[in-house]
Amino acid sequence: MRTGMVALALGLLALRFLPALPSVGWWLLMPVAGLMLLPFRTYPVAFFLFGLSWACAQAQWALDDRLPSSLDGETRWIEGRVTGLPQHGEAVVRFELADARSRHAKVPRLMRLAWYDGPPVNSGERWRLAVKLKRPAGLLNPHAFDHEAWLLARRIGATGSVKGGERLSEARWAWRDGIRQKLQTVDAQGRTGALTALVLGDGAGLSREDWQVLQDTGTVHLLVISGQHIGLLAGLVYLLIAGLARYGLWPNRLPWLPWACGLAFMAALGYGLLAGFEVPVRRACLMIGLVLLWRLRFRHLGAWWPLLLAFNGVLLLDPLASLQPGFWLSFGAVAVLIFTFGGRLGPWRWWQTWTRAQWLIAVGLGPLLLVLGLPISLSGPLVNLLAVPWISMLVLPPALLGTLLLPVPYVGDGLLWLAGGMLDWLFKGLTVMAGQIPAWVPVAVPWWAWSLGALGAILLLLPQGVPLRPLGWPLLLVLVFPPRPTLPDGMAEIWQLDVGQGLAILVRTRHHALLYDAGPRVGDNDLGERVVLPTLRKLGVDGLDLMLISHAHADHAGGARAVAKGLPVKRVISGEPGELPTELQAGDCESSRQWTWDGVNFELWRWADARESNPKSCVLQIEANGERLLLTGDIDTAAERALLDSPLAVATDWLQSPHHGSRSSSSAVLLATLQPKAVLISRGQGNSFGHPHPSVIARYRARGMAIHDSAEQGAIRLQLGNFKPPWSMRQEPRFWRSAK
Structure with missing residues (x-):
């Protein structure tokens, strides 16, 4: 039976890795084939087909319900x-x-x-x-x-x-919304948002700074309701009834064990419904229910069996849950704990159990966080030693009890005030720690290196004395110091990042890195901070030799401050240096300035007579092994005419579409002179400006130019110098990504 459950889990999980969904006929045929195999005792294959068929059906129904x-x-x-x-x-x-x-x-x-x-x-x-x-x-x-x-x-x-x-x-x-509205009127000592997140699982009230602190300290799981909170509440209810029965305070006519198990599960389920019943809560409720059921029947249940049943239960209810990072982290954390503490020959003291659990979870989840593209908290194992009991013992009980007693004058408000004060003290400590040790954004590693690092993590989770366990450390270090591919001299790697209605282009040679524009910022939505900076780090960019901001408009310069704050930048230049934040210390774009990095040639140009911001854009020409790319910012037709009188008016292979494809740019004379073979367009899907304009696209197509659009293809990678077509993110086969 257990083998069949494992096979069912693998079938349900296989959906996550499918490049494309099978046709309807195939996933209807799979359960039929499974039923035909059952008489031949091939249970694993049959259960795998059942799981895969159900997962594919659910995914297809979800895809069919998308907007035409x-x-x-x-x-x-x-x-x-x-x-x-x-x-x-x-x-x-x-x-x-x-x-x-x-x-x-x-x-x-x-x-x-x-x-x-x-x-x-x-x-x-x-x-x-x-x-x-x-x-x-x-x-x-x-x-x-x-x-x-x-x-x-x-x-x-x-x-x-x-x-x-x-x-x-x-x-x-709308009882959850009603509770939230009541909580927002309570004096929680300035921590209403955190209190609402803890009680209801609603993190909308947390500020961006709060989220960053939680991420840097590895404590997001404490404010976004996790299985730990559910299990704690169920355990408290169970222990309360068991204690009453032990001291003769429980009614004799009511058998205490069934009542303890039933009320503990009801408490867990009630808190889960209050929290919105997300994946970690579903997993916790299922596992608690199974453990209590076996406890009621006086049977010992191993730890892996309820985890496997909970895993299958969550995926049977919603096979698409495997697309969410929280699903993997939730089950991964529990699996690490079971693997760590299961099968030990001798017990650990309570303080050894607590301290080792924290760092072993950090080691075990490290490869998982890396493959999910999430930051890794370096201070998390230390911070959680105090933060977990602080939340569990000092904050959660008064928070839940206060919410329950809100109708009682003064009592509910007082308990919530106390919980808010405890949260405020915690956040003050977390903020100090986050300032000293921020989260680490690791460089993406190839699969073979990740596999070695994951093997190292597994070895370190084994008990002491197991042969080959010491090899875990050098294997794990492969994730920390991964091999990095190097470009040959005379070649440049170009990444046009997908930043919506804006521009950010990374240019790398063998030993140098340049960022042309830094993405947009609109209000608090800074894509330099949210997209450009993390992507640069994951691509292995440790610093920038030059950040070139074409001009000062927010869709090009908005993210510059965040990038400069997060990475060492040796020099900043711009077509409008005086309009950029003073801390950037930007220099002027000097026309005809040339330099060479690792055999790749660069040259600048700016229209000296420009009066407005867009035509002042600093233009950059890059030439690698005879292949040319022209980055034009937001120049208009007048600036284009001036450009044609400069040394940059030569045959160009790649053109970054001026002004995102606006009809005020990409003039016919520019295209006729440069004769580009392909164009890169960076713009937002369905943007309000109508970029790119149909007339501009018509001119591109009339000349037979290949069009590469970030809104259609995502980030685009070009190897300048090998005269080959670029690669785009949408070329990665994923069943949920339709070709556009």
């Missing part, structure tokens, strides 16, 4: 019910609309919407909304968070922005 391409970018009237907990930000409210329908078109049942400068929106309300619809999409960059996979895992079939609407009915059965 014909409606992408259109505005439609939609009716639906607000679900979950709406996130009220500065001048915007984001929420999910369930049971969505439109009179004149078939739309996805679940959408994620944003309403700028709109009225308050509460869970459970029904609305009729005018929505500009978009197909599920996200920025695609190397080793980065896959937003499109996250949307599919949550079965969100469309996103959109609300243009207007009317409320059709008031909230119904």
Whole structure:
């Protein structure tokens, strides 16, 4: 039976790694084949086919419920019910609309919407909304968070922005939102957002600085409800009833063990529902239920069996859960603990158990965090020694009890005030630690190196005295100091990052790195911090020899400050140095300035007579082994004419589309003179500017130019100097990524 459960788990999990879904006929045939194999005692194969078939069916239904391409970018009237907990930000409210329908078109049942400068929106309300619809999409960059996979895992079939609407009915059965609104009125000593995250699993009230502190210290799991909180509450209820029975305070007519098990599970389930029943909570509730069931029947249940059943239970309920990083971290942490503490010949003292558990989890989850592209907290093992009992013993009990007793005057408020104070003390300590030891963003490693590092982590988790265990340290160090491929002299690696409506291009030679523009920043949404800086680190860029900001517009220069803060930058130059933040100490773009790095030639140009920002863009020509790329910023047709009188007006293989493909650029005379074979376009999907303009695309196609668009292809990698086609992120085979 256990072999069959393992095979079922592998079948359910195989979905995550499929480059494409099999046709409907194949996944309908798989369970039939499984049933035919059962009489021949080939249970593992049959169970694997059952799991894979069910997972493929669920994935196909989710894909079929996505917005049709014909409606992408259109505005439609939609009716639906607000679900979950709406996130009220500065001048915007984001929420999910369930049971969505439109009179004149078939739309996805679940959408994620944003309403700028709109009225308050509460869970459970029904609305009729005018929505500009978009197909599920996200920025695609190397080793980065896959937003499109996250949307599919949550079965969100469309996103959109609300243009207007009317409320059709008031909230119904929105008890979680009601609790949140009450919590937001409580004096929690400035930690209302953290308290709401702990009680309800709603992290919308945490500031960006709070999230960074939690990430740097490896304590995100403490504020986003995890299985630890669920298990703690169930254990407290069980121990309370067991203690009452032991001292004769439990009614004799009620058998204490069934009541202890039943009430403990009800407490766990209730807290799980309060928290939104996400993957870690589902896993915890299933495991607690199994353990209590076996305890009730006086049978010893090994630790791996309930973990396996919980694993299958979560995936059977939602096979797409494997697309979320939280699924892997949740089960991975429990598996590390079971592997570490299971089969030991002698017990550890309590302090040894506690300290070793922390660093062993750090070692065991390190390779998993790396492959998921997540930062690794270096201070986490130390911080969690204090933070875990602080939250579990001092914060969580008054927080939950205070929430339950909110209707009682003064009592509920007092308990929540106490919990908020404890949280504030914790955050002050975490902030100090985060300032001293920030999270480490490791360099992406090849699969063979990752496999060696993962093997090293497994060896270190083994008990002392096991042969070959000491080899774990050198193997693990492969992840810390991975081999890095080097470019030959005369070659340049070009990465046009996917930063939406903006520009960021990384240029690397054998020993040097240059960043041309740093991505956009709109309000608090800094893509230099969120996308450009982490991507540079994961690509192995330790510092920049030059950061060239074409001009001072926010879609090109907005992320420059974050990049300069996060990486050593030797020099900054720009077409508008005086308009950039003073701490960047930017120099002027000097026309005709040339230099050579590792056999690759660079030359600058700027229109001296430019009066406005866009035509002042600093233009960069890169030549490697006779192959040329021209980076043009946002120059317009007037600047293009001036460029044609410069030394850069030579045959060019690659052109970065001026001004994102605006019709005020890419003039016919520029294209005729440069004769580019291909063009790189960096822009946001469905942007409000209409970039690239159809007339510009028509000119490109008329000349037979290959068009490479970040909105369609994600980040694009070009090896300048080998005259080969580029590679794009969307070429990575993933069943949830449709070719655009």
